[in-house]
Amino acid sequence: MLENSVVENDRRLDKAWSQKAVRLLEAEGRRAADSHLRFMTLPGFPGIDIYFKDESTHPTGSLKHRLAHSLILYGVCNGIIGRNTVLVEASSGSTAVSEAYFARCLGLDFYAVLPRATSKSKIDAIIQHGGLCHFVDDPSDIYQEASTLAARKNGHFLNQFAYAERAVDWRGSNNIACSIMEQLSLERHPVPEWIVMSAGTGGTSATLGRYILYRGMPTKLCVPDPQYSAFFEGWRDADPSRTADRPSRIEGIGRPRVEPSFIPGVVDAMIKVPDAASIAACRVLSDMLSRTVGGSTGTNFIGVLWAASRMAAEGREGSIVSLICDSGERYHDTYFSDDWLAEQDIDISPAIEHIEAAIGSGRLSPDIFSPCGAAKRANLSPGP
Known part of the structure; x- marks a missing residue:
């Protein structure tokens, strides 16, 4: 009877990796x-x-460095981001630059969903930090396209627009x-x-x-x-x-x-x-x-x-x-x-x-x- 009352985590997210990821992010x-x-x-x-x-x-040249650090740390500590999680973001550029930087620190793949009109210098910076760029013609489509891409990659949509206010410890x-x-x-x-x-x-x-x-x-x-x-x-x-x-x-x-x-x-x-x-x-x-x-x-x-x-x-x-x-x-x-x-x-x-x-x-x-x-x-x- 007891056997049917206990369920243990199957460790799909590998707790040891998560703890190492937190240390790497905090050290950075x-x-x-x-x-x-x-x-x-x-x-x-x-x-x-x-x-x-x-x-x-x-290090990544903008205010978004703080946000990217917080969003990825938030994902790791909530058990959402693991050693094989593909990260996806909807961005006009700077947040994606910073997230690509931190994704590379953790050895994770990163896709930025960007308006096609994003400045070339930001696109180059994303690529320089190991990120991949996915473009949309209508900037209002970045949310849905990022969500769709994350689902297709079995990854995680970081979603700065929804989670920015809660990922940062304002106290x-x-x-x-x-x-x-x-x-x-x-x-x-x-x-x-x-x-x-x-x-x-x-x-x-x-x-x-x-x-x-x-x-x-x-x-x-x-x-x-x-x-x-x-x-x-x-x-x-x-x-x-x-x-x-x-x-x-x-x-x-x-x-x-x-x-x-x-x-x-x-x-x-x-x-x-x-x-x-x-x-x-x-x-x-x-x-x-x-x-x-x-x-x-x-x-x-x-x-x-x-x-x-x-x-x-x-x-x-x-x-x-x-x-x-x-x-x-x-x-x-x-x-x-x-x-x-x-x-x-x-x-x-x-x-x-x-x-x-x-x-x-x-x-x-x-x-x-x-x-x-x-x-x-x-x-x-x-x-x-």
Whole structure:
């Protein structure tokens, strides 16, 4: 009778391999030093200290290095990923680059399902790290195609868009929010007035917002959203079913739907940033830093200028923190190419003038948002 009441695991996932995989992932995490927190001041905002956490310094060159580590560790520790599991991801590029890196560390096959328009430099990086690329013509098809491919390979769909917010320990000592606060601890304004972070999966903004609430901080979270993305409208209208009618041109952020990992309740403000402003901002900030940054960092910079303008209008001093999501080296053929801008019918000259004026005057004109109408619709004008 007892024999029929006991069932033992058939060890299809080989516990010894899983434990070794965890050690390898943790060792890799410890080898990579924490990213730098870069400080800057702007002439028009003398009482406001601005910091950019430079996530481009990770071994795979972007913020997504943290996410890839967490997603694969999550899969291993949940008994989903084993020694022969084929890993599959739907991605616009950077997450897949990082996941290919960690898959190779564990000796696992990795497939990236990518929009065909993904930049060549990201495709090359995925292949360099041992990954395989599977392309779709319609970016909205990447979810279903990745799920189908994983089933066909008897593998695991990592699904960053669904699992980003739960794979990262937002209360622990190893998340990005905790790192930021530790690095700020000896600064003039150690508790920031604003943290500014755009959304791709929504996982990083969720981690930051949850940590702010968990620690009882007065800090506010601003999520700037690129022009062709559903997050802003979904948050503004409290409607998670909102969609965008075309894919985002700012790689790594902005989605055609409100992703499951986006947590609207932790967000204090959102702004809709025209693509011209994002690209102009990444060029201006690149000149200021004497190194190139990507378009998503440009979107973040617009959010920083908006928050700083709000603070200046209210007579408040303090600090603002944002992120350098990746290097501009991946975008020489797009955001830093005048020919590409012409092909896309994007004129960044007016936005550059608005940005440079804000840096000098301490006020970001609401006109910079006019192609999206965001300042009017969401009442986000930074003040008189």
